[in-house]
Amino acid sequence: MLFGSRTGFGLEFHVERDPGLLCVDVFVGGLHVNTWDNAFYPPLLVKKLKDELSRFRTPTAPPVGFTSPSEAFRIAESWMYDDASTGTSSGPEAALARCVFLEWGECTDEVTAFAFPDGDRIHLACRVRDGGGAAWGTEAGREPTVVSVSRTLLLETLERGLVIAEREWAARLAAIKARSDTGDGEDVSSVRSP
Template sequence: MTLFGSRAGFGLEFHIEQDPGLLCVDVFVGGLQVNTWDNAFYPPLLVKKLKDELGRLSAPTPSPAWFTSPAEAFRIAESRMYDDTRTAISYGHEEDLARCEFLEWGECTDQVTAFAFPDGDWVHLACRVREVGGPDSGTEIRGEPTVASVSRTALVETLERGLATAEREWAVRLAAMKGRG
């Protein structure tokens, strides 16, 4: 097992040996493992999603004008996703809020609602793990979101190291499959 980043901030923990066709990765935000129900990613999808996150988060970006705190920004962004009503702040800021969506990495992260709010050299991560079924099927959302503020440098380094590992492991698995065929 190999951990990039940190469990307390943002971390990716690879379990290379667990599945020859998939990449098993535990994802941590603020001490919370956000994908306990499924950590077996399809390698090409994981590679693409890590590249997408890097493309979006690599350059320092000022915080949105409406940003006051990670927990409040999460509340606004989450209400935009799941409520028919819009807060005064979310109305007209749909594009800003959509750019903050984080961990949209397929089935393994379907149960987490996560956002990465830029703030210059920092990124504030906020997430909530939903009950099976989620708010769309009437499951009540409980508690405050999990929040972690991480330096942009540390976040980007974690994503880059995760991407390099995912690309390398996928190449090894692909070569093995071609060798068998």
């Protein structure tokens, strides 16, 4: 099940792949950003999708310092990873860095992504990192993957993803509880709900 698009922003669910986790491929501008791991812990994914939805519900002006998605990405990435930050949370660099996106746990640990609001548009910019270290292709001249999508389309993609994530998590909890009730499974009290 693909929501959104692979060339814009997309979430492709593979609900049949794992009984305990939720397999979701994430795409930004044609880049598959989590090829190394797509098995999300369902309650974490539910929480993160809700968090992203709350961020983008209302049209917002671009952050201070925004000139273009590529340049904003360069500034925010540098501020976050090159120890350029002074520890202050003010200033244009910090404002751009607060637009961080896709911080959804282990499955997206290897991508640096930002979602820069711009009224009814959201500019997504990302780069995949090598083993948690420096970003792939950070050499001069290599731009991040950038795509602009309508805020409405981004919200629809996140909302549809949230419906599936909540439904699948509820089904998994019910299965765990059923196994627990019959003595065949784990103790459902040890599994937290989002």
